Amino acid sequence: MSKQDLKKYWKENLIYLAGLLSVWFVVSYGCGILFVEELNNFRIGGFKLGFWFAQQGSIYAFVVIIYMYIRLMSKLDKKYGVDE
């Protein structure tokens, strides 16, 4: 792999990380802690929304984030020919 390609590969990787970690931050610290009171004015079934995010939603989102990452990275690895 050339230096040029390595730089590009790494940059794309960092962009994915920034995107996914922003989602990670928003669902947990955002919805579950900082804006929990505002969200608690809404409900899904018996759950207040903020409470649901703090005890359920954020965890589901974490699982989805990791699976998104696996998919994005395996595509990226293929694109640059660094997969195994």
Place this chain on the structure above:
Amino acid sequence: MSAQLWIWILVGVTFSLYIGIAVWARAGSTKEFYVAGGGVSPIANGLATAADWMSAASFISMAGLISFSGYDGSVYLMGWTGGYVLLALLLAPYLRKFGKFTVPDFIGDRYYSNIARTVAVFCALIISFTYIAGQMRGVGLVFSRYLEVDINTGVLIGMVIVLFYAVLGGMKGITYTQVAQYCVLIFAFMVPAIFISFQMTGNLIPQFGFGAEASDGVYLLDKLDGLQKELGFHEYTSGSKSTMDLFFITAALMVGTAGLPHVIVRFFTVKKVSDARKSAGWALLFIAILYTTAPAIAVFSRVNLIETVSNKKYSELPDWFENWEVTGLLQFEDKNGDGLVQYVADAKQNELTVDRDIMVLANPEIAQLPNWVIGLIAAGALAAALSTAAGLLLVISASVSHDLIKKIVKPDISEKGELIAARISAFLAVILAGYFGVNPPGFVAATVALAFGLAAASFFPAIVLGIFYKRMNKEGAIAGMVIGVLLMLFYMTKFKFGWFGGGSKEDWWFGISPEGFGTFAMLVNFVVSLVISKFTPAPPNNVQEIVENIRIPSGAGEAVDH
């Protein structure tokens, strides 16, 4: 069949299973001992990581903890799962590509310094020992409650079992026993949860059940909020901790999770980088099953408890109340002598003391489930405690035999010699852990929080900077780790044990509790590392090449010992 017989049968069967696996998968080389030969499949590693991670505390105590703290308990749920996102995205793939055996291996090589390596070994040892003492205690507790043996005998039995398969099997044996232990513990956790969810709400899925309506048509959570208020507790779905503190505690637990050596080392056992990513995904999925069920159990058992005991005649309480009173986990003192149980927030009038562990342990009895479920809980709790203890034990033994003996003290030691050293240090570590299990230091609860704080304040910044910042040098990393750890130790001992003049809640810096201080210490570590590295020479070229190399997934090969 009686519950006691079921307990003996289920515990006996699962224990023979673990021992059988250990004999089948014993380690023959250091590579098998440290990283299971480096050929574990992503799903198996995900299962093993989940069992490794979920300790006696997750299985027995967490649901109860949430049950008593309501929304505030969310910090544990988010903190102990969100860390896996950091682990998967920032650490696991790169450390796997680096391809060594331990965390101090990475720190020592990346920062081209045996001082850095020694600091890392020291951190790994404190973190693992504080953790393992709690596990052995958990094993002892479960034995004493369910098998009616003395708590110390319980610890001893646990020691022998762990010793057997950790010393014999190393990482290889542990990996496959952990796979079995995950299956046992998740089944044991889910069965009562599903039963109770169905009983209380008619919904088979606990994750949905606790947001559903109870038999009287009121949403369960609204009903609980009402009950809590009536008795003077804070509303279940809203918290009492400050937003700032919630934020810091969650962050400390997340970052601490990502920095725990016994979790990180599991990702060295897979074949390639993409497998490391995948197994992080599997691990979190398997963990999430328990972690999304725990808050449901918390609500069910809280409602059950209040409805069963509050303002009821003591003489007419169900049998389980007396069973658990004997163990001391439930205590009733009729202060006003009216023969009724007053369970209220006001400490002066409250007559009932409930240990949080009871919320999981007594669940089957409270919900009148069949006897085999009680046996299942016993087997599950033991699986959770043993799997975590074994994982920690391996980190301790590898730190001593590989990082200290092989890398620092006696580099010319033979493979065979190192393997013997690894087994001896595992043996000694079990003895020491067992000693702490029998004579628990009074600060065990406090030190678990300390373990997370320390992991956050030490390893996490050093590893992340080592991967993402090529210019980071040994001066910066060592200074950062040392200052981060010392700051964390200072704050913890000051506010938990009253050293350095002690202090109360009002004296907390920026209102941050000792549990959340790891986040602060981590930030200090980052700042110190960056500033110091700016004023000291860049790392040598070959180290910068290592960093470039770990950023590319291909060519990871197997974990190699140079």
